[in-house]
Amino acid sequence: MDNDLLNLIANLLSMKRLSIVLTILLFLYYKGFSQNVKTEVYSLPWTNSKNEKKNEARKKLIPCLSNDNLVFKGGLVLYSRSNKTNKYDFGGLSALHCFDNGRTIMTVSDYSLEEKLAKQTQFKSKWFQFTLEYDDEQTLVGAKGMVKGQVHDLNSLIIRGEIESMAYLGDSIVYVGFDNLNYLLSYDLKKSGFGCAVDKLSVDDKQCFPARKNAGIEALTNVGDSLFAIYEVKGNDNDYYEAWLIDSGGKNTERLRYNGFVNVSDTYMNNSSILKEVKGATTLQNGDIVILEKLFKRLIRQIVFVSYSSILRK
């Protein structure tokens, strides 16, 4: 063998070793290195964004965000500088949970797009936790100190997006709901975190679970030791939204009906081009549930907060 051939073989072996090392690093990255990555979140007042027309519209809207029931206490635009290099690295935030009297929030992304990194598919299901800052009047003034990671399934594989809802039972057990899937996954944040789901909780059998594409359980909150879930859109022939009260042990699931948008005018309700979707829910200290409903047509949106735990029909 001449030297050129020996060099070629050596180079090939070296490349093979390099590819093995890269594969191992990628495997470790997807299995765990991608968890608890320290980064930064940035914020601007929500009336100080790049879009001047939108800023003016937001300033005009502020008086409409307070009434006898609640008071608007500040808003932010959140962003991450890493979006310049990885456009789907931050955003798509579809659910949140507060800790520490609102000073810390955990939020998840519903991004489902995929990109290729070194010929490996990089999925987008991510969690982000960061700190919020308030002034003395509890007005929201800033965000900082973000930690992020990727959300995995029962087999420790990264979930392919479409996480739409999240609810905590106790301090460390968190459930997430999805578009198009009739089950929840749970995580123990004191053990494996979002690195591996610990349980799969069926919401309902497929006969009852609506089958509209790109819709699912978008509202999820705790009711005592159980979970209350609402499907995003009405069934085709129903005047209600499918809902469930789910025993966290998975033994009992009670099927309910959520009577949404009850105070919205018939003009909007009868207009099929205006979409009416249930987007979130939270349980207050007294057990009442506040539900986020949204009407929208193209990019013009209306949000409606609805309260009471008793808006259920059996």
Place this chain on the structure above:
Amino acid sequence: MKENYIEPITLLDTGFSKALDNFEGIDSYTVDGKEYLLLISDDNGDWNGEKQQTLLLNFKLLK
């Protein structure tokens, strides 16, 4: 069972506005006995922020 049905309370109806983005998440917290709501929006991959941004709004509940 109709008897289980009670009329809900609408806490806020903003009306249609281009100022509002795609709100998808809500949670509540308590400070000094007062309850607050946080609301977060999904930018739908509009990373230039021209049409949709990641917004976080804070409300104090009065009742």
